[in-house]
Amino acid sequence: MRWKYSLSWLPLVLCLLVAPAQASADDAPSLRVMTWNIWHGGKEDGAEVGVQRVIEVIQQSQADVIAMQETYGSGEKIADALGYHFHPRGTNVSLLSRYPIVEDISVFQPFKCVGAIVELPSKQRVACYSIWLPYGAEIWAPGTRDVTDQQSMLAACQPSHEDLQAMWKLIEQRLSDPQYDGIPIVIAGDFNSMSHRDYIAASQNDYQAVVDWPTSHVLPEAGFRDAWRELRPEVDRTLDSTWTPRFPEQEQDRIDFIYYRGGGLQATDVQRINTHAQKFPSDHAAVVARFLLLKDDKSTQRLRTVSYNIRHGAGNDWKVDLEKTAALLRNLSPDVVGLQEVDNGVKRSGNIPQAEALGKQLGMHAAFGKFMDLQGGQYGMGLLSRHPIESVTEVQLPKGNEPRVALAARIALPSGQSIVAVNVHFDWVDDDTYRFAQAEALSKYLKQLDVPYILLGDFNDVRGSRTLKLLSENTIEAKKPEDRRLTWPSDKPEMEIDFIFGSPAKRWSAPVCRVLEAPETSDHCPVFSVLELRHR
Numbered sequence: 389m390r391w392k393y394s395l396s397w398l399p400l401v402l403c404l405l406v407a408p409a410q411a412s413a414d415d416a417p418s419l420r421v422m423t424w425n426i427w428h429g430g431k432e433d434g435a436e437v438g439v440q441r442v443i444e445v446i447q448q449s450q451a452d453v454i455a456m457q458e459t460y461g462s463g464e465k466i467a468d469a470l471g472y473h474f475h476p477r478g479t480n481v482s483l484l485s486r487y488p489i490v491e492d493i494s495v496f497q498p499f500k501c502v503g504a505i506v507e508l509p510s511k512q513r514v515a516c517y518s519i520w521l522p523y524g525a526e527i528w529a530p531g532t533r534d535v536t537d538q539q540s541m542l543a544a545c546q547p548s549h550e551d552l553q554a555m556w557k558l559i560e561q562r563l564s565d566p567q568y569d570g571i572p573i574v575i576a577g578d579f580n581s582m583s584h585r586d587y588i589a590a591s592q593n594d595y596q597a598v599v600d601w602p603t604s605h606v607l608p609e610a611g612f613r614d615a616w617r618e619l620r621p622e623v624d625r626t627l628d629s630t631w632t633p634r635f636p637e638q639e640q641d642r643i644d645f646i647y648y649r650g651g652g653l654q655a656t657d658v659q660r661i662n663t664h665a666q667k668f669p670s671d672h673a674a675v676v677a678r679f680l681l682l683k684d685d686k687s688t689q690r691l692r693t694v695s696y697n698i699r700h701g702a703g704n705d706w707k708v709d710l711e712k713t714a715a716l717l718r719n720l721s722p723d724v725v726g727l728q729e730v731d732n733g734v735k736r737s738g739n740i741p742q743a744e745a746l747g748k749q750l751g752m753h754a755a756f757g758k759f760m761d762l763q764g765g766q767y768g769m770g771l772l773s774r775h776p777i778e779s780v781t782e783v784q785l786p787k788g789n790e791p792r793v794a795l796a797a798r799i800a801l802p803s804g805q806s807i808v809a810v811n812v813h814f815d816w817v818d819d820d821t822y823r824f825a826q827a828e829a830l831s832k833y834l835k836q837l838d839v840p841y842i843l844l845g846d847f848n849d850v851r852g853s854r855t856l857k858l859l860s861e862n863t864i865e866a867k868k869p870e871d872r873r874l875t876w877p878s879d880k881p882e883m884e885i886d887f888i889f890g891s892p893a894k895r896w897s898a899p900v901c902r903v904l905e906a907p908e909t910s911d912h913c914p915v916f917s918v919l920e921l922r923h924r
Contacts (some may be wrong), residue, residue, distance in 0.1 A: 713910070
């Protein structure tokens with residue numbers, strides 16, 4: 389719901405702090421990985437000038453590891469210019485690394501797959517693969533694609549599916565020795581197939597078809613995350629495409645991917661590079677992902693946590709599309725989700741129990757808390773949990789301009805301990821009398837809890853407010869980057885009113901927090917955080 393404060397005093401308020409928080413993990417060690425098919429060794433515009441432009445693009449990206457395809461004799465020169473280690477296999481795929489390559493872990497056909505263990509300055513090791521997958525028919529050039537003939541489209545990308553299945557089986561076998569336990573894996577390259585997470589019903593206007601591309605199932609079903617779609621969870625064909633900056637008349641598709649798995653890595657930023665000051669040297673855009681290096685500590689429970697005001701599934705065009713909301717959340721692979729503005733059997737949103745429906749689509753447990761009756765159903769908030777919900781409490785709050793509750797779910801974690809996730813959506817008008825009264829009532833409930841809790845939601849208040857000060861006592865804040873912390877409205881964010889906290893402060897840390905760009909799915913941006921709960 390829109391927040392009706394005057395913005396005239398906003399700059400002053402936003403300078404204030406909620407409470408002391410831990411230093412941002414953005415200052416922690418990181419690894420930048422690029423995947424790039426450089427097109428015939430980067431020589432299309434000349435053996436010298438083209439390769440030099442490839443070097444310049446990589447330098448400007450500050451990538452630490454480059455998964456390169458179509459290396460074709462240029463890799464050593466590029467690596468020498470960068471001062472990087474060079475690890476080729478065959479003529480096509482190669483790895484370039486700022487850091488030492490300590491072991492070859494290549495599998496499959498030399499033309500299509502090269503792998504290496506890269507040792508970082510922290511002595512942490514990462515398994516990196518550069519891959520190239522084949523395709524069976526041209527469906528990108530003008531006149532070669534018939535979106536009404538899905539069988540032919542799928543057949544064109546079937547070779548990539550078959551090769552990736554075989555490749556992953558061999559990678560899994562190669563890294564099955566206990567010496568590789570805990571080592572994160574990055575698999576990046578030119579997949580020559582699109583993603584089923586792009587060709588969804590919600591983006592049919594972009595792609596003219598809904599296609600369940602099988603290639604993009606292989607790695608996610610093995611526990612990998614797509615770094616691009618995780619950080620850009622809303623599909624935008626124009627901004628997502630990697631094929632092809634040199635041929636804009638062709639079908640523009642995302643066919644270059646960085647997948648990763650392992651507790652030691654968390655993607656925090658992604659970028660697509662498809663321009664150069666003179667002329668971009670490749671027919672593929674480069675993709676770069678920045679990963680924070682996290683301690684894979686067995687003494688902590690890591691929870692991927694999301695707060696999202698979904699406005700009953702209505703996007704910024706006011707069309708209700710819960711499938712679009714589900715698709716966005718699925719891309720985040722969350723463990724705990726606090727949903728605000730949720731309908732339960734309400735006419736305006738198709739009489740659907742939205743929390744329950746989202747839970748089923750995401751394979752998560754669901755709870756709903758009622759604010760009030762509305763159009764034959766109920767309006768309120770929801771909670772989703774990857775782990776079992778033991779009990780649900782609707783914490784009654786003082787009535788404001790609308791009735792309000794806080795929704796609290798006690799969750800059983802795999803470690804055997806329990807937490808309570810508490811979802812809030814406070815009163816929204818200028819005068820904070822109602823809102824602060826609701827915060828006071830909730831504070832009393834929180835102080836009675838005998839287990840650690842996560843507090844998240846749409847607070848409808850800003851940093852420095854008495855509401856935030858009260859509820860942030862004895863908590864850690866999932867701290868957003870200073871230059872990307874505003875959460876509403878999603879198309880042009882002006883205010884930070886959505887937050888995630890953990891309490892007690894001594895038990896929690898929040899190494900990652902991001903406000904994700906999603907200007908179409910709702911009027912709020914989703915807030916994503918990695919929370920870590922230390923065992924007693």
